[in-house]
Amino acid sequence: MRLLLFGGTGGTGAQLLAQALAAGHQVTAVARDPARVPVPVPAPMTDPAPDPASRLTVLRGDALAPETWRQAVAGHDAVLSCLGSTDRKHPTTVYSRGTRNIVEAMRASGVDRLLCLSSAGLDITPDVPLPQRLVTRYVIQRLYRHGYADMARMETFMTSAATGDTAWTVVRPPMLTDGPLTGRYRTAENGHLDRPKSLSRADLAHCLLTRVDDPRTHRAVMEVAY
Numbered sequence: 001m002r003l004l005l006f007g008g009t010g011g012t013g014a015q016l017l018a019q020a021l022a023a024g025h026q027v028t029a030v031a032r033d034p035a036r037v038p039v040p041v042p043a044p045m046t047d048p049a050p051d052p053a054s055r056l057t058v059l060r061g062d063a064l065a066p067e068t069w070r071q072a073v074a075g076h077d078a079v080l081s082c083l084g085s086t087d088r089k090h091p092t093t094v095y096s097r098g099t100r101n102i103v104e105a106m107r108a109s110g111v112d113r114l115l116c117l118s119s120a121g122l123d124i125t126p127d128v129p130l131p132q133r134l135v136t137r138y139v140i141q142r143l144y145r146h147g148y149a150d151m152a153r154m155e156t157f158m159t160s161a162a163t164g165d166t167a168w169t170v171v172r173p174p175m176l177t178d179g180p181l182t183g184r185y186r187t188a189e190n191g192h193l194d195r196p197k198s199l200s201r202a203d204l205a206h207c208l209l210t211r212v213d214d215p216r217t218h219r220a221v222m223e224v225a226y
Contacts, residue, residue, distance in 0.1 A: 001212065002026045004073060004111075006063050006102065007082030009036040012117065012176065015205035016082060019181075021052035023209065028076065030061040030069045063098030066105055074109040078212045081116035084147075091146045096153035103163055113167045115208050116158070118151050120172040120196060120223055155221065167218040169211060173199045174225045181206055189220040196225030 003020055007013040008029040020027050021040055031037050040052040061069035063083055073079070079102060085092040099116055106114060158168050179200035185207065186193055207224045211217045 001077040002075060003028070003212070004076040004079045005029045005082070006080070006098070007084060007117075009033070009038075010082055010084050011178070012201045012204050012208075013082035014038045015181075015202045016080060016208055017056075019202075019205050019209050021055055024055070026055045026057075028057045028059055028072060030059050030063070030072070032060070032062050034058045034060050063094060063101060066101040070105045070108075073105045073111055076111050078113035078115070079106060079111060080208055080212070081114065082208075083117070085150070088144055088146065092150050095147070095150040096157060099154045100157055100162075103157075103166055103168075106166060107164055112165060113212065115169045115171060115211060115217075116154070117204075117208075118155055118170050118172045118221075119148065120174045120225065122148060122152055122155065122172065123192075159221075167215075169217040169219075170221045171204070171208060171211075172221060172223045173204050175199075176201050176204065179203075185224055185226055188223045189217055191223070193223045193225050196223065199225050 003025050005013065005017060005020070005027055008017045009031050017027060017029060017038065018040065029037050037058045039056060039058075059069055059072055063081075081099060081102060083094050083098050085094045103114065106112065155170055157163070158170055174196045175198045177198050177200050179202065181200065181202035183203065183206055185199060185203050186196075187207065204224065211222070
């Protein structure tokens, strides 16, 4: 497949990029600073397998400035968004405005499959263990209140009529770790997981990549966790 990736310089995005290339996909990575995109090490000349780096195109662009990448959307099979913000002090629109820009460009280009990241912390249910609920509500949500507010706006937009026929999936992970790729995790579409735990960024990337062509996740908010 031909995949268009936003947020490939972040922890999950870098994992997703590496896994997509290893799986043989063609990837276009949009980044404000192309030098930060983790390009795979070229394969030895004696290795008969195709060089993963040869299937990567890096495009300088900003999700909030669609004119920098809009023309590149056409021809891709799916778009994957790992957009995020590390600024805890100021309001952000990278989730809501960035995702809206992506959807508008996709609809104009005839691309209809989108997977994007949100957070399980937006919806703390009684199924979440009490210590995790307390930490999320009184520490994480307060520290990252601007990001959470913008993710909520993004989800409101995604579930509205404004997305048209876009086959979107909003993926909500819990607390992320730098643990290994296991391929063993639980998911729930338009529902909640019982006692969700943490999740490695590698497994989150695996979940995103393996759901690209899964119609069961179309127009669904999906939770994923161990």
